[in-house]
Amino acid sequence: MATGSAQLATLHRVAGVRLGSAMAGIKKPNHRDTLLIELDPASSVAALFTRNAFCAAPVQVAKQHLAAAAPRYLLVNTGNANAGTGELGLQAAQASCDAVAALAAVASSEVLPFSTGVIGEHLAVDKLTAALPSAIADLSEEGWLTAASTIMTTDTRPKAASRQFQLDGSTVTITGICKGSGMIKPNMATMLGYVATDAQIAAPLLQSLLREAAEGSFNRITVDSDTSTNDAVVLVASGRAGVAVSADNVAEFAAELNALMVELAQSIIRDGEGASKFVAVTVSGAATIDEALAGAYAVAESPLVKTALAASDPNWGRILAAVGRAGIEALAVDKISVTLNGVTIVEQGGRAASYTEAAGQQAMAAEDIAIGIDLGRGSVSETVWTCDLTYEYVRINAEYRT
């Protein structure tokens, strides 16, 4: 199941960034599971990784390589996360970089490895390296859509976004892809996202742009509150558009980047495992960002709220109960109001006088649900995106390894 349209907009190529896919047969045969991304030598690269203490071998190797050199190649495999694999896993991640380096005549530290799939099984690095020549032969600036499909695991459809805009009189492009459907509560990043622009951006600025964009997008989504071991998001600036991002125009560029990353993050929720609803939980009237997020995540992660959403049941009591346990200091219950797709269901902490069950059910029948919670104690507002909890989620995750 999934929500919204599966239709993707045109994916503009980004000069200086080429993508090639191949079939390595890591988990299943005859299926694209390997992606190589080649970056122009002049590119800047920024990246964010999972904060899970059990970060996967490729995450550890990618961090070391990033610290040592400017990346020229990103290598991604699906079907195996190479996480919880100890010393052998680190060797496998390093060996895959060595293989790319040998074929492409670059240093091994100029290659960043990424893996996604089952945790705790060893990566068949020989299969992966055997597929590299065909990935290299496939390298093309037109490769974005195929790349988006290649990195899918339990995703039911490819996820990508692209936009072009004018910056200082030049056309600038940003195109990105991502994957992720379960084990989704990114903490600094998502389960694999690759975004590239042809603007020229110095590495420190690129890193801060990525951090800010991730904070408002990938760090505001949750399918099941489980942070992955392999989350990573990479932002590349190839510099080929002939325009530089600087203090003068950074706000303009950041607005476009942030919007594109919100689009990518939302596409993960729309394709959340078993999802039949796309849900935006907004907590407003909060005193601080932390309490707004605590309230929004308590609602977005409540199994009782999520199963009620699956049943299109306007069970506002469960929403109040979730806000009530969010740990917000001295919460004044009688100041709280709640809306469902614009219908006021709770005011002053109790059922709204104007509320009817019929109006609530009509609001809940929609595929896209906006839950608005006003705490009435400040002016801060935060939104978290999530999906409902369905039979299908349980089926997918009970059967994942079989």
Add this chain to the structure above:
Amino acid sequence: MATGSAQLATLHRVAGVRLGSAMAGIKKPNHRDTLLIELDPASSVAALFTRNAFCAAPVQVAKQHLAAAAPRYLLVNTGNANAGTGELGLQAAQASCDAVAALAAVASSEVLPFSTGVIGEHLAVDKLTAALPSAIADLSEEGWLTAASTIMTTDTRPKAASRQFQLDGSTVTITGICKGSGMIKPNMATMLGYVATDAQIAAPLLQSLLREAAEGSFNRITVDSDTSTNDAVVLVASGRAGVAVSADNVAEFAAELNALMVELAQSIIRDGEGASKFVAVTVSGAATIDEALAGAYAVAESPLVKTALAASDPNWGRILAAVGRAGIEALAVDKISVTLNGVTIVEQGGRAASYTEAAGQQAMAAEDIAIGIDLGRGSVSETVWTCDLTYEYVRINAEYRT
């Protein structure tokens, strides 16, 4: 679904405590939904309530009454939680106490109200009060088993425990009942528990005994991480056994009380909504209680771990991933080991050399699963009890109001 045996041990009567059940037709007709518990005038009473900021009207009234007088009657209804019901809800809770007071010739403040059921609908207090005469007529020291059935909601079976032991040469009894199946992550108490002893215990000591026992029992369970609006646990000491609990024998008494409350708390997990597995998650080798609990709850509440448990899948990667996101400072991954029913599956942060998938699957086939996680950084150990996440949980909670 539920796990373990539905068989209850003999429920010993507690001198000075009488229980009477009745049918008020609050949600469904011809169904016991109202319980009255009468306490000997010499009784001491201790109670703990939910920390959910949206605590229900009866919780607010019960707290006020407890502060004003020593309780003589506890009135419990199912079918309606009287939560999120504003001023009318408070009036309804007060009116139900007034009605008991009038019939029993006590002060209204000597009555404590408790409700459980749907949140956000108004309590039919007239139906409740109309059933009081038959509840009073039914009062008996033999009423424990019927009482345990009366307070059920989505519970599939009554929950009770009872024990007798010698204290200073006298026979002392402790008998208790509880209910709860969903919206279970008690925070100081559970979704309704009533425990009584005939020992004589002064109120301040009784409160500290209850707090300690709840901390190790009801505060160590989670079905779905959702803390209820109505949680309450009450401990009564009628004093009729002719023996007083004091500094000299309190350790003995506390050991019996704690064991009984663990038994009650575990019975809630065994009957957790949709449960097909009973799971004890023990984190040992922790540096502090907080980090042991953070790790244990991260695993016990992980939807991915819980769906793997439902499938009897020894997916230890999900266990590691949950521990890794538990926010434990500077966690050294390579010191961690994990066992499943005694089978070592992870050592030094990776798959154990001795581990085979067959051994893991055999361990997971059991109905009772013990997950042991040793962090290798200290000597603190904590256990949390939970159940798996099944289709049945989603069905129950998607259909609850229909």
